[in-house]
Amino acid sequence: MLNKEKITSRKEKAIETKKKIYASADRLFRKHGFDKVSVDSIVEMAGVSKGAFYVHFGSKNALITALSVDFVQQLDLDYKSYLESFPADTTASDILIALVGKIADVITLTVGYDVMKVIYEVQITKTVNTEAVLGYNRDLYKIFNNIINQGVQQGEFKTELTVDTITKHLIMAIRGLTYEWCIRYPNFNLKEQALKHFGILLTGIKKQ
Amino acid sequence: MLNKEKITSRKEKAIETKKKIYASADRLFRKHGFDKVSVDSIVEMAGVSKGAFYVHFGSKNALITALSVDFVQQLDLDYKSYLESFPADTTASDILIALVGKIADVITLTVGYDVMKVIYEVQITKTVNTEAVLGYNRDLYKIFNNIINQGVQQGEFKTELTVDTITKHLIMAIRGLTYEWCIRYPNFNLKEQALKHFGILLTGIKKQ
DNA sequence: TACAGTCACCGACTACAGTCACTATATATT
DNA sequence: AATATATAGTGACTGTAGTCGGTGACTGTA
Numbered sequence: 524m525l526n527k528e529k530i531t532s533r534k535e536k537a538i539e540t541k542k543k544i545y546a547s548a549d550r551l552f553r554k555h556g557f558d559k560v561s562v563d564s565i566v567e568m569a570g571v572s573k574g575a576f577y578v579h580f581g582s583k584n585a586l587i588t589a590l591s592v593d594f595v596q597q598l599d600l601d602y603k604s605y606l607e608s609f610p611a612d613t614t615a616s617d618i619l620i621a622l623v624g625k626i627a628d629v630i631t632l633t634v635g636y637d638v639m640k641v642i643y644e645v646q647i648t649k650t651v652n653t654e655a656v657l658g659y660n661r662d663l664y665k666i667f668n669n670i671i672n673q674g675v676q677q678g679e680f681k682t683e684l685t686v687d688t689i690t691k692h693l694i695m696a697i698r699g700l701t702y703e704w705c706i707r708y709p710n711f712n713l714k715e716q717a718l719k720h721f722g723i724l725l726t727g728i729k730k731q
Numbered sequence: 732m733l734n735k736e737k738i739t740s741r742k743e744k745a746i747e748t749k750k751k752i753y754a755s756a757d758r759l760f761r762k763h764g765f766d767k768v769s770v771d772s773i774v775e776m777a778g779v780s781k782g783a784f785y786v787h788f789g790s791k792n793a794l795i796t797a798l799s800v801d802f803v804q805q806l807d808l809d810y811k812s813y814l815e816s817f818p819a820d821t822t823a824s825d826i827l828i829a830l831v832g833k834i835a836d837v838i839t840l841t842v843g844y845d846v847m848k849v850i851y852e853v854q855i856t857k858t859v860n861t862e863a864v865l866g867y868n869r870d871l872y873k874i875f876n877n878i879i880n881q882g883v884q885q886g887e888f889k890t891e892l893t894v895d896t897i898t899k900h901l902i903m904a905i906r907g908l909t910y911e912w913c914i915r916y917p918n919f920n921l922k923e924q925a926l927k928h929f930g931i932l933l934t935g936i937k938k939q
Numbered sequence: 940t941a942c943a944g945t946c947a948c949c950g951a952c953t954a955c956a957g958t959c960a961c962t963a964t965a966t967a968t969t
Numbered sequence: 970a971a972t973a974t975a976t977a978g979t980g981a982c983t984g985t986a987g988t989c990g991g992t993g994a995c996t997g998t999a
Contacts (some may be wrong), residue, residue, distance in 0.1 A: 532996055546742055561985060572949045573987085579947095583986065608965060640855060646914045647852050657914060682933075699907015706854045706865060720900055723892075727935030741965050745977060780979045781957085787977095791956065923961055 541579040543569040548586055557587060557641050585651045591642045592655040598629060599662035604665065615674025616725050622670070623697065625723050627714035640705050648706060664690055682726050691730060696724060751777040751788040756794055765795060765849045792858045799850045800863040800925035806837060814874065823882025824933050830878070831905065831929050835922035840908060847912050872898055888936050897936060906931060 547568040551560045553600055562583050566576050580586040590696040609618060630639060646653050655661065667690045680689070700720060704713040755776040756791040759768040770791050774784050776790055781842045788794040817826060838847060853860050863869065888897070900903040908928060 530994070533945095533947075540947075551748060560838075562987085563985070568909075574949050574989085575947070577987070597757035610757060644852065644855050647848060647855065647910070649914070653914075669768060684927075688927070692931060695907060695911050695924075695928070696904070699903060702855070702910045703903050706857070706861070716900075719892075719896070720903070723935035724931055725935070726934070731939050739966070741977075746968095748977075753974095770957085771955070782959085782980070783978050785957070 526668065534584055535581075540569075540571055540575055544571060544576055545586070545589070549590060552587075552590065556637050558637075560619075575662065582650055584645045584648070587641055588645050588651045588653060588656075591638070591645070594634070594638070595642075595656055596662070597618060598634070599666070602626065603662065606670075608640050609611070614678065615670050616729065618670050618672075619667075619722060619725065622666075623717050624714060626697060627700075627717045630704070631713050636705070636708050639701060643702055649665055660692070664694060667693055674728075680731065681730055684728070693721075693724065696720060734813070745787075748777075748779055748783055752784055753794070757798060760795075760798070764845050778881060790858050792853045792856065795849055796853050796861060796864075798860065798861045799846070802842070802846070803850075803864055804870070806842070807874070807878070809837065810834065810871065810874055816876075823878050823885065823887050824937065826878050826932065827875075827882075827901070828926065828929060830874075831859070831925050832922060834905060835925045836907075838912070839921050844913070844916050847909060848916075851910055851913055867899070872902060875901055882936075886938065889938055901929075901932065904928060 540688070548560070548565045551565060552566060562573060562576055565586075566573050580589070601654060602622065602625065606618065606622065642656065643652055646657065667673045668686060671689050671693070672681065674685055675682060684692075697717070698714060700717045703716070704711050752773060756768070756773045756778065759773060770781065770784055773794075773922055774781050788797070793835065802886055810833065814826065814830065817829070839840065854864065876894060879888065879897050879901070880894045882892060892900075905925070908921060908925045911924070912919045
């Protein structure tokens with residue numbers, strides 16, 4: 524029987540090939556944008572065949588998603604460290620508002636429209652498993668969960684809804700805002716609208 | 732100079748061609764779903780050339796959008812007549828909650844996942860002008876505006892935000908919920924989540 | 940060492956959206 | 970009526986994502 528774990532020279536080479544494709548794609552996408560880069564150009568730069576591409580990635584979108592996932596995970600780490608800069612006695616609402624502003628900044632300034640658009644498009648076309656972006660154990664959910672939990676503990680938020688439920692609704696709202704930003708681009712100020720929207724949502728969650 | 736208004740036999744024939752394409756597409760889409768119908772098969776059924784298709788529709792998505800727009804306008808009319816069945820003294824909140832439930836029902840039961848998915852996908856890929864679906868003068872905005880205005884007049888809602896602003900935020904929330912439903916399909920109960928979400932939003936809008 | 944099985948890889952091929960130079964003919968102009 | 974112009978319509982062609990039967994180097998086994 525073949526040992527599934529052993530890393531043979533053959534598998535090493537395969538991993539090497541995958542990395543080459545990934546790296547070429549990354550360079551080309553950054554240079555020309557997602558739309559203008561074809562699979563053919565990626566495999567040409569990587570020096571492999573088209574067949575090899577589809578051995579390692581189920582589709583062009585799957586590759587884009589893989590790149591996005593790396594990106595999203597990095598972003599979540601950034602949000603985490605951003606929060607560590609806050610004084611311990613900041614209220615949960617204030618933290619949430621600050622975080623939402625930060626997220627809006629990152630999306631509009633760092634990530635940018637082209638990339639966000641593709642991520643949202645891929646999610647809806649479902650050609651790819653986007654668990655890492657959508658999954659409820661994504662870091663962003665944990666971050667929100669912690670803040671909201673703190674708000675509930677300190678009697679700032681209502682207890683009618685579970686912490687988990689509130690978390691899901693708030694992150695859904697961010698996704699909705701970002702979707703709206705994408706479809707109305709460039710006629711929609713994400714940060715301004717996000718802060719206003721969270722003003723409403725937080726009022727609905729706070730104790731009267 | 733050519734008279735732009737006159738309906739010549741030539742223009743009649745052109746309209747006829749457009750209708751044939753439209754009708755063939757409608758039949759094929761209903762039968763096989765959007766993804767499995769090619770432009771070639773549409774023009775074959777309509778008995779016209781591919782070039783004719785692109786004379787009348789800028790892209791395949793433009794045709795899908797045209798079909799969607801008809802659909803959406805019909806839905807908005809349905810919502811309007813649904814509201815007329817309410818007693819005059821119903822509170823604005825109650826009307827809104829009922830309407831949101833109705834919309835969720837229509838989306839999940841009447842329109843269905845396949846069609847919603849395409850509408851949301853077309854909007855984000857922006858290959859087409861989706862003004863009729865997104866435009867702030869869409870009937871749905873007017874409907875919401877009336878209800879919210881009533882709520883403000885009767886002192887039920889806060890006056891910090893304008894009626895217009897509230898309308899936009901609520902419809903954005905519906906879009907966000909529907910997007911979430913699409914990307915989590917079939918693991919997301921739209922009606923349940925929409926009602927819960929509007930519970931939060933309305934609390935944030937009502938006078939304390 | 941011989942050999943059978945596997946699998947990473949190859950690249951010609953298919954399917955399909957969209958383009959464009961051209962044709963045919965209805966309409967406007969003289 | 971003769972001619973010029975505008976435009977609906979044509980279909981071969983292009984570009985690109987994705988497919989699939991074939992190949993040979995590498996693997997574990999006897």
